[in-house]
Amino acid sequence: MELQFVFPLAAGLHARPAGLLQEQVSRFRSAITLVNNANGAVADARSTLALVATITEKGDPCTLRIEGEDEGRAFAALKRFVEDVLPHADDGIPSAPVFAPEERCIPRVLRGAPALTGNPVSSGLALGHACVLSALDPFAVIPGGPAGPPAQEEAVFQRAVNSIGGEIEQMLQKRPGGTRSAILKAHLSILRDHGFAVKVGELLAAGKISAGRATAEAARHFEEIFRHARSAYLQERAGDIRDIAGRLVTAMYGAGTAGQMLGEEAVCVADNLSPSEYLSLDRRYLMGLVLARGGTTSHTVILARAEGIPCITGVQDAHRRIGEGEEIILDARRGLVFLRPVPEVRRFYEIESLTIVRREAAVAGFISLPGVTADGKKLEVAANAASLGDVQAAFRNGAEGIGLFRTEMLFADRAEPPGEDEQTAVCAAAVLAANGKPVIFRTLDAGGDKPLRYLPLLEEENPSLGYRAIRMYEDFPAVIDTQIRAILRASAHGPVKIILPMISGISELRAQKMRVQRCTAELVKQGIPCDTAIPVGIMVEVPSVLFQMDLLSAEADFFSIGSNDLTQYLLAVDRGNDKVEKLYSSWHPSLLRSLQLAVQGAHRHGRWVGICGEMAGWERALPIFVGLGIDEISVTPRRIPWLKAALRGLTSSECVEVTAAALAAETPEDVERLLGSYLLKLARFGLTDAGLVRLDSPAGTKGEVIRELVSLLEAAGRVDDADLTEEDVWQREDTAPTGVGYSIAIPHCRSGHVRAASIAVLRTAAPVPWNSGGEPVLLAILIAVPEGGRDDDHLKIIARLARRLVHEEFRAGLMSAQDPEAVIRLLERETAV
Amino acid sequence: MKIVAVTACPTGIAHTYMAAEQLEKTARRLGHTIKVETQGSMGIENELTPEDIVEASCAIFAVSLPVRNVERFAGIRIVEVPVQEALRNPEAIFAQLDR
Numbered sequence: 016m017e018l019q020f021v022f023p024l025a026a027g028l029h030a031r032p033a034g035l036l037q038e039q040v041s042r043f044r045s046a047i048t049l050v051n052n053a054n055g056a057v058a059d060a061r062s063t064l065a066l067v068a069t070i071t072e073k074g075d076p077c078t079l080r081i082e083g084e085d086e087g088r089a090f091a092a093l094k095r096f097v098e099d100v101l102p103h104a105d106d107g108i109p110s111a112p113v114f115a116p117e118e119r120c121i122p123r124v125l126r127g128a129p130a131l132t133g134n135p136v137s138s139g140l141a142l143g144h145a146c147v148l149s150a151l152d153p154f155a156v157i158p159g160g161p162a163g164p165p166a167q168e169e170a171v172f173q174r175a176v177n178s179i180g181g182e183i184e185q186m187l188q189k190r191p192g193g194t195r196s197a198i199l200k201a202h203l204s205i206l207r208d209h210g211f212a213v214k215v216g217e218l219l220a221a222g223k224i225s226a227g228r229a230t231a232e233a234a235r236h237f238e239e240i241f242r243h244a245r246s247a248y249l250q251e252r253a254g255d256i257r258d259i260a261g262r263l264v265t266a267m268y269g270a271g272t273a274g275q276m277l278g279e280e281a282v283c284v285a286d287n288l289s290p291s292e293y294l295s296l297d298r299r300y301l302m303g304l305v306l307a308r309g310g311t312t313s314h315t316v317i318l319a320r321a322e323g324i325p326c327i328t329g330v331q332d333a334h335r336r337i338g339e340g341e342e343i344i345l346d347a348r349r350g351l352v353f354l355r356p357v358p359e360v361r362r363f364y365e366i367e368s369l370t371i372v373r374r375e376a377a378v379a380g381f382i383s384l385p386g387v388t389a390d391g392k393k394l395e396v397a398a399n400a401a402s403l404g405d406v407q408a409a410f411r412n413g414a415e416g417i418g419l420f421r422t423e424m425l426f427a428d429r430a431e432p433p434g435e436d437e438q439t440a441v442c443a444a445a446v447l448a449a450n451g452k453p454v455i456f457r458t459l460d461a462g463g464d465k466p467l468r469y470l471p472l473l474e475e476e477n478p479s480l481g482y483r484a485i486r487m488y489e490d491f492p493a494v495i496d497t498q499i500r501a502i503l504r505a506s507a508h509g510p511v512k513i514i515l516p517m518i519s520g521i522s523e524l525r526a527q528k529m530r531v532q533r534c535t536a537e538l539v540k541q542g543i544p545c546d547t548a549i550p551v552g553i554m555v556e557v558p559s560v561l562f563q564m565d566l567l568s569a570e571a572d573f574f575s576i577g578s579n580d581l582t583q584y585l586l587a588v589d590r591g592n593d594k595v596e597k598l599y600s601s602w603h604p605s606l607l608r609s610l611q612l613a614v615q616g617a618h619r620h621g622r623w624v625g626i627c628g629e630m631a632g633w634e635r636a637l638p639i640f641v642g643l644g645i646d647e648i649s650v651t652p653r654r655i656p657w658l659k660a661a662l663r664g665l666t667s668s669e670c671v672e673v674t675a676a677a678l679a680a681e682t683p684e685d686v687e688r689l690l691g692s693y694l695l696k697l698a699r700f701g702l703t704d705a706g707l708v709r710l711d712s713p714a715g716t717k718g719e720v721i722r723e724l725v726s727l728l729e730a731a732g733r734v735d736d737a738d739l740t741e742e743d744v745w746q747r748e749d750t751a752p753t754g755v756g757y758s759i760a761i762p763h764c765r766s767g768h769v770r771a772a773s774i775a776v777l778r779t780a781a782p783v784p785w786n787s788g789g790e791p792v793l794l795a796i797l798i799a800v801p802e803g804g805r806d807d808d809h810l811k812i813i814a815r816l817a818r819r820l821v822h823e824e825f826r827a828g829l830m831s832a833q834d835p836e837a838v839i840r841l842l843e844r845e846t847a848v
Numbered sequence: 849m850k851i852v853a854v855t856a857c858p859t860g861i862a863h864t865y866m867a868a869e870q871l872e873k874t875a876r877r878l879g880h881t882i883k884v885e886t887q888g889s890m891g892i893e894n895e896l897t898p899e900d901i902v903e904a905s906c907a908i909f910a911v912s913l914p915v916r917n918v919e920r921f922a923g924i925r926i927v928e929v930p931v932q933e934a935l936r937n938p939e940a941i942f943a944q945l946d947r
Contacts, residue, residue, distance in 0.1 A: 747858070747859060750858060751912070751932065753862070755863075755866060755935050756935060756936060761862045763859060763861050763862050764859070765859050765861065765889075798861055798862060800859075800861060800889070807890055810861075810888075810889050810890050811890065813861055813862070813865075813889075814861075814864075814865040814886075814888065814889075814890065815865070817861070817862040817863070817864075817865035817866045817869070818865045818866065818868065818869035819869075820866055821866055821869040821870045821873060821935075822869075822873075
């Protein structure tokens with residue numbers, strides 16, 4: 016019997032899926048072979064390695080030939096396996112980050128400092144000493160003497176296989192489940208591989224060869240095949256075989272020279288590191304990993320990411336350029352390695368690591384708490400996502416669900432739309448990662464400013480009012496049906512909802528609901544599991560929806576407000592047009608009244624309403640969301656702990672009051688002022704506090720002073736991005752340095768990366784040169800003001816502070832203050848308005 | 849002497865107000881009367897009225913931006929300096945007025 020299928024996995028047939036197939040095959044007595052019709056390779060399906068060696072890649076047409084007494088049963092089981100299990104074999108393995116390094120500004124202090132660069136594959140920071148792991152050449156320990164008789168060597172081989180197998184099984188029992196166990200299982204299947212044993216047997220039978228040599232040769236044979244694979248992922252699998260072979264040889268003849276033990280904290284540096292070498296390192300002491308090779312998908316990288324070990328790869332010749340015991344700083348956020356760092360770089364990272372600790376400590380406690388106000392009113396805090404990586408980041412940050420999964424990224428940058436299996440795999444992986452929490456998938460929102468190559472790009476006068484989102488669905492039924500089927504199939508793995516973009520009226524909703532029902536019926540008919548009553552909701556972004564909430568609520572299961580588009584359509588303002596951009600404001604009282612219409616309309620019919628636009632992540636808008644009774648906000652993952660923390664500072668009755676005032680306000684500026692002073696009253700962010708003051712800083716350069724000031728803001732959660740805030744401060748310095756004489760400088764910025772108007776103060780132990788040729792500085796006062804809306808209460812205080820600086824008594828007070836509290840008292844007394 | 853002045857800097861956060869304070873302080877010490885309009889982040893404050901300008905013998909612009917509503921000052925002697933100058937060397941500005 017023959018079973019035809021198309022190979023579904025993007026990473027190709029590597030050890031994990033091959034191991035799964037081999038496991039299925041071994042349950043039957045029939046002879047089963049895999050034929051890859053694309054390249055003619057044939058393999059005994061009882062051998063994981065032979066299967067992998069067929070170099071089967073995504074899209075290859077394959078045949079499973081099944082012959083034997085139980086071929087009927089085997090055929091049925093393998094058909095189920097190929098259709099239902101195989102496409103998901105790679106789900107749940109942390110995916111490699113998408114390499115779209117946003118254009119980051121490297122902080123000035125670091126510019127020009129000699130650094131090695133690489134790909135940041137697992138983010139984090141490590142300061143310490145290097146431990147260089149010399150490449151483990153397991154084959155170096157194979158004795159050169161004459162080999163024993165084949166039967167005796169065969170026994171040596173079997174003993175080693177059994178002993179390593181026992182070790183791996185023990186590791187598996189200790190901590191079952193997760194990424195680590197998936198990789199260990201893959202190793203177990205290589206170790207016990209039929210094809211590998213056959214190859215070793217053949218070599219031994221030919222005589223005059225030791226078990227160790229035969230193992231090495233067999234490994235080399237399979238490694239060679241993998242190295243020629245097209246897929247980088249398969250090439251990297253060669254490392255797994257070498258790894259296992261090395262362990263076998265070690266079991267036969269004792270340890271080689273390389274298996275260093277980590278006795279103290281270290282950043283490990285290696286050409287490459289096999290997964291078992293990685294697992295053998297004592298991770299209590301492993302602070303970070305610098306690899307010369309290792310790609311972005313090797314099992315070692317996957318493990319490091321899963322365990323939160325900072326790691327960068329592709330650092331050319333890392334193991335040769337970095338010396339044993341050398342002082343090293345690994346910045347796996349920016350992809351930099353510093354050797355024997357100069358004092359400024361070292362201090363930069365000391366401050367940075369302190370800042371990270373302080374920041375995380377400040378909100379870490381909120382990650383696992385539900386989104387709720389001080390008086391217990393619930394507001395679910397969910398995350399927006401566009402990839403599996405986002406979903407994982409969301410749940411690490413305490414997301415209570417995925418409020419908006421944008422599916423466009425799946426469709427972007429390719430010649431053809433993704434197939435059903437590929438989409439199912441991604442959606443199912445997202446649902447599995449959500450672990451029982453809801454995931455809302457938005458159907459394709461292409462067109463407008465998001466064109467796709469295989470959909471027609473029209474020259475439109477007014478793209479955002481044109482042919483986009485559901486307006487295209489009628490013309491591309493196959494693309495949309497495929498997507499709906501994929502989402503439905505993913506719903507078999509956990510709670511899933513569908514949300515439709517750009518709905519303007521009831522007939523559009525009805526048409527798409529019929530599509531969902533039709534797709535559901537088809538799947539049911541085909542016996543494919545899915546949620547047959549999947550909730551279907553709509554985006555509230557076209558204003559017409561607001562005035563038919565009663566009708567729409569009867570047929571839509573839920574609503575999510577897309578505040579960006581809603582603002583643009585409601586105010587008829589194109590944000591990208593400089594001339595009118597200033598009219599675009601989500602603080603417009605009319606927009607707030609729109610939110611109110613949406614919430615009241617939906618709640619009257621018992622429907623749920625979320626908000627997922629940019630404004631959903633604004634701390635300042637939280638009182639409005641609570642006051643209006645919105646059920647969920649969906650935001651960038653890293654904002655979640657902060658918003659949960661802020662939410663717990665609010666009380667619902669006060670929020671209702673502020674919201675009433677905001678709804679009655681005349682202008683966007685009034686709304687902003689109102690909320691600003693409300694939050695100020697809550698003392699969420701005063702202008703400054705003792706935490707933003709540091710006296711006797713060791714900073715010795717202007718760059719260090721500015722960085723330390725920005726870090727004080729960062730540690731307090733007052734900036735979104737420290738590097739970009741710092742850059743804004745520097746741009747002001749570049750136009751004219753801010754030394755004002757009297758040994759004082761007032762670096763300042765108005766920046767989109769600053770969350771709250773802030774004053775930070777740094778007094779240095781020694782004078783620091785500031786203006787070129789000017790007087791050095793002992794006291795620097797950083798004034799940071801958010802871009803956009805005016806915050807007059809704060810600006811008044813800042814203006815007054817500036818005026819006070821002209822007076823000597825005030826300056827003398829700052830210069831001689833004994834502690835941060837004294838500085839704050841002085842600032843408060845002298846700048847009170 | 850009766851003097852009017854305008855201060856303004858690019859971000860309108862700090863120098864505008866320091867310069868205003870410095871000009872006021874120095875004028876007091878030198879026995880002049882001065883009114884300083886700030887054109888900063890909070891918009892125009894302490895705005896100069898037509899009467900203020902008519903009564904003044906001259907105007908100081910301590911600015912690194914063009915002065916807003918500059919037409920108000922038609923017909924009056926204007927001494928313009930960079931805003932930093934008002935911080936660093938205010939006496940020199942007043943000395944120019946006497947010339």
